[in-house]
Amino acid sequence: MHHSRLCTLVIDCRTDDLAEAARFWSAALGKPVATLDQDGDGRYAELATAADEPIVLLQRVEHESRVHLDIETDDLDAETARLERLGAKRVAFVRGRWWVMEAPSGHRFCVVRRQRAAFGPHLNRWD
Template identity: 55%
Template sequence: MSHRSRLAGFIIDCQTDDLAPAARFWSQALGASIADPDAGDVPGTYVQFGDTRDGLHIEVQKVDHASRVHLDIESDDIDAEAARLEKLGAKKIAFVKRWWVMEAPTGQRFCVVKMHHPELGTPPTTWD
C-alpha cells in the first residue's frame, strides 16, 4: 500500500531553563512571528512560529540534551515511512508520544511525524 511524505519543517532544540528568550531570538533571526507561545503538550516546552517561508513548520523546543536543529518528515503513515527510511539505512531510535525519532546513517537525528494538512504547502511524494 502506498503512503505519502514530505519535509514538514525544522525544530530548534534549545537546552535552556527559559524558552521565551530563545523563542524571541529565533523569531527575530528568522523574521517569523510567534504564532503559539505554548504549542506543546507541556506548558513552556514548545513555541511555534508563524509567517514562515513556504509554510514550513518551525518551532523551538526545550530539551535536556545539547542544543541542535533537527528536521521533521511528515507522513500520512508514519510506520510505513519509518520502514522506508530504514531500508535506506536509517534506524529507529524511539517512538515518542506520536512520532518516530530516527537517526540517519551519518548520525543526524530526525523525526517522522503525522501529516495534518496534505493539501497545504508542497505536495507530498507518494511512495509504493
C-alpha cells in the first residue's frame, strides 16, 4: 500500500529573470512570493499557499514555457509503477530525486517524494 496526491503546480518559465516571472504570477494569482530562490541556484521560486492548496512553484527552464503537475508520494517506485499500468511512460529520473513521466495524452508531469511535512489532506490510498 502507498499514498499519493496532487501537490504542486509547476510554472515552467523560459526566462532569464525568474524574479520578474514570480512577481507576475504572484500578482495574477493573489499569492505572495515565499522565495525568489528556493535552492540557491536561481532555478526555483515559490509562491506562498495554504497547507490545503497545491504548492505553486516557478521553475526556470530551457524548453518552451508551460505548466506541469507534480504528484507527491510516500513510495516513488510503487507510484511510478501504478502510473505505468495506467499507460504513462517514464521519461527521466532527475537528480536521483524524482521521475519525469509522460501521460498517454503526451503531457509531462513529475512524481516526487513528499513535499510537505503533513501528508494530507486529499490523500489517495493505493493498495
